[in-house]
Amino acid sequence: MAALIVxxxxxxxxxxxxxxxxxxxxxxxxxxxxxxxxxxxxxAMGQRFGIAVVNFFIRTISQVDxxxxxxxxxxxxxxxxxxxxxxxxxxxxxxxDRLMHEADEIHRVPRIPIFxxxxxxxxxxxxxxxxxxxxxxxxxxxxxxxRGP
Amino acid sequence: MxxxxxxxxxxxxxxxxxLVGAGLFLFLPQVESAxxxxxxxxxxxxxxxxADHFFQEGDYEQAITxxxxxxxxxxxxxxSDEALLKIAQSFxxxxxxxxxxxxxxxxxxxxxxxxxxxxxxFLKGIAYREQNEHSKARALFERxxxxxxxxxxxDEAQKEIAxxxxxxxxxxxxxxxxxxIDPASPLYGFAEPFAQxxxxxxxxxxxxPQVAGFLAAILPGAGHLYVERYRDAxxxxxxxxxxxxxMVESFERKNYVVGGILTFFEIxxxxxxxxxxxxxxxxxxxxxxxxFLHRLEQDHQLKIGVTQWGSCKAVLFELRF
Numbered sequence: 001m002a003a004l005i006v007x008x009x010x011x012x013x014x015x016x017x018x019x020x021x022x023x024x025x026x027x028x029x030x031x032x033x034x035x036x037x038x039x040x041x042x043x044a045m046g047q048r049f050g051i052a053v054v055n056f057f058i059r060t061i062s063q064v065d066x067x068x069x070x071x072x073x074x075x076x077x078x079x080x081x082x083x084x085x086x087x088x089x090x091x092x093x094x095x096x097d098r099l100m101h102e103a104d105e106i107h108r109v110p111r112i113p114i115f116x117x118x119x120x121x122x123x124x125x126x127x128x129x130x131x132x133x134x135x136x137x138x139x140x141x142x143x144x145x146x147r148g149p
Numbered sequence: 150m151x152x153x154x155x156x157x158x159x160x161x162x163x164x165x166x167x168l169v170g171a172g173l174f175l176f177l178p179q180v181e182s183a184x185x186x187x188x189x190x191x192x193x194x195x196x197x198x199x200a201d202h203f204f205q206e207g208d209y210e211q212a213i214t215x216x217x218x219x220x221x222x223x224x225x226x227x228x229s230d231e232a233l234l235k236i237a238q239s240f241x242x243x244x245x246x247x248x249x250x251x252x253x254x255x256x257x258x259x260x261x262x263x264x265x266x267x268x269x270x271f272l273k274g275i276a277y278r279e280q281n282e283h284s285k286a287r288a289l290f291e292r293x294x295x296x297x298x299x300x301x302x303x304d305e306a307q308k309e310i311a312x313x314x315x316x317x318x319x320x321x322x323x324x325x326x327x328x329x330i331d332p333a334s335p336l337y338g339f340a341e342p343f344a345q346x347x348x349x350x351x352x353x354x355x356x357x358p359q360v361a362g363f364l365a366a367i368l369p370g371a372g373h374l375y376v377e378r379y380r381d382a383x384x385x386x387x388x389x390x391x392x393x394x395x396m397v398e399s400f401e402r403k404n405y406v407v408g409g410i411l412t413f414f415e416i417x418x419x420x421x422x423x424x425x426x427x428x429x430x431x432x433x434x435x436x437x438x439x440x441f442l443h444r445l446e447q448d449h450q451l452k453i454g455v456t457q458w459g460s461c462k463a464v465l466f467e468l469r470f
Contacts, residue, residue, distance in 0.1 A: 096421025097428060100388065103380035104373075108432070130358070130431035 046088035054079045070106055072119035075099060081124050086132070094127060101127075193223045200235065209239040230256060230263040237272050246276040267297035271306055283313040304334040311340065315442065320347050346445040353437045358430040365426035369419060372426025376433050385422045392418055 040048050058076050069075040078098050083091030106120040113119075189195070200215030216232045216239070223229070237252035253273045256263065263269070274289030286309070293306040311326035327344035330336050356376050365372025370386030373379070392415040399408030 092417060093420045093424050096417040097425040098421075100385050100418070100421050101378070101381050101425045101429070103384055104378040104429075105381075108436075126432075127428055129435075130428065 043084065044087065047083050047091070050083040050088045050091060051080050054083070069102075070120055071098075071102060071122045072112060072114050073123060074119075075102075078122075078124065085124055086128065094124070097127060098122070191222075193219070193226050193228060196222065197228060197232070200232070204235065204239060204242075207242075209243040213239045230260040230265055233259065234263075234265045234269060234272070237269070241272055241276060244279070246279050249273075249276040267293050267299070267302060270296065271302060271309075274306070274309060278309065278313055278316075281316070283317055286313050300331070300334065301336075304330050304336045308336050308340060311343075315347070318438070320350055323347055343445055346441070350438065350441060353434075353441055355437060356430040356433045358427045358434075361426040361430040362423050365423045369422045372423065373429060376426060376429035378429050381425065381429070385418070385425065388418045389415065389422060 040051065043051070054076050062076060067074075071078070073081060075095070075098055079091065079095040082094040082098075085091070086094065102122075105122050109120050109122050109126065111118050112121045191199075196215065196219045200212050200219060203209075203212035203215055213236050216236045219226070219232045220229055226232075233252060233256035237249050237256065240246075240249035240252055250273055253269050253276075256265070256269055270289045271293040274286045274293065277283075277289065278286035290306040290310045290313075294303050297303050297306070307326060307330050311323050311330075314320075314323035314326055324344045324347050327340040327347070330340040332341075334340075361372040361375050363372075364375050365385070368386070369389035370382040370384075373382035373385055392411055396408055396411040396415050399405070399411055
């Protein structure tokens with residue numbers, strides 16, 4: 001598809017229509033009532049601690065280690081989003097899951113340009129769709145059914 | 150007798166100038182009328198045709214501008230509701246769901262008794278369906294069915310109801326909804342095979358998330374192997390093995406700080422490995438269902454193509470059933 005749909009995800013760039021159709025940005029529900037834009041003060045202590053650790057990694061280790069993650073959101077950004085959405089414990093588990101499943105996932109998800117750099121689209125919604133039902137949603141499935149003839 | 154001036158033009162040339170001047174004079178009114186004839190007056194129908202032209206070309210933004218221009222210049226037109234509906238349809242075709250809903254709401258507030266009421270509810274239902282708000286979408290499709298006298302639109306609404314159930318993976322309701330489409334309807338050829346296909350959806354080769362999680366817990370990476378994620382399996386196995394080995398070695402050598410750090414990471418790798426295997430099984434199943442539904446949809450559409458048959462070209466029609 002030629003058309004591009006821009007989604008707001010912490011100002012991280014543009015996402016192809018294919019990608020956005022596959023994994024629609026789910027509205028934040030009760031368990032994940034915190035959006036990535038909310039200030040840290042609204043989060044629980046554990047979440048703030050987890051995000052502080054990730055931020056420390058981004059500002060110190062990642063600066064030296066370089067950009068290694070081929071996905072969007074990057075692995076550290078993914079960790080922050082997962083912790084914000086699901087809390088410290090599940091966010092921690094999901095972060096390790098992400099670090100582990102990159103190798104196969106990049107062959108199964110769409111590639112999208114982020115600030116001109118192609119990345120593999122693997123948001124939190126792609127990995128919690130099977131158990132997390134956003135408030136107000138009647139479906140956990142985001143399969144694409146086009147209209148018939 | 151005075152000699153003729155050397156600069157005065159020859160008589161034949163003067164005659165020609167006269168003729169050209171007279172000709173211009175004679176033709177001038179016609180030129181003026183030609184200019185007038187190229188000036189056109191835009192009336193309601195012309196403006197609507199222009200907007201429709203952009204709509205049919207797929208230039209929905211320009212079409213919206215022209216429909217809005219129609220509403221600006223002809224606010225009392227009896228076709229205003231049609232223009233508003235077409236604005237909504239343009240937004241919908243441009244995948245701007247919220248704008249489409251707002252446009253329909255404008256139509257309904259300005260023309261609550263419009264003859265396009267059924268169509269408006271239908272389009273609003275589509276916009277909600279695309280935003281995964283299936284209950285709202287279904288309610289609007291039901292209203293469309295009640296209001297419309299057009300049997301095609303009624304069947305379309307019924308088909309959309311069925312598709313919302315498909316999106317919710319509510320197969321039983323989806324099958325029931327598809328089977329409510331009239332056998333005389335042109336949509337029946339799509340609906341009935343779709344319903345039959347949905348009856349077989351449980352027979353797809355799914356992977357059990359429980360088995361994947363159990364295998365991953367027994368041996369890191371085994372769950373990934375089960376869900377056919379071979380690279381992930383290798384990574385999960387190696388990471389867990391390395392950190393577990395390092396952890397045990399550190400504690401045996403009484404290096405508790407390093408052992409503690411490695412334990413922290415090993416807990417992450419081990420739990421992440423189980424989560425990843427279960428998630429992998431769900432992703433596998435999602436793909437199976439998606440591919441199946443896609444095939445189901447594609448297999449019951451009429452396909453037209455052109456091919457070379459010997460020395461002549463042929464048009465092919467293909468309808469799988």
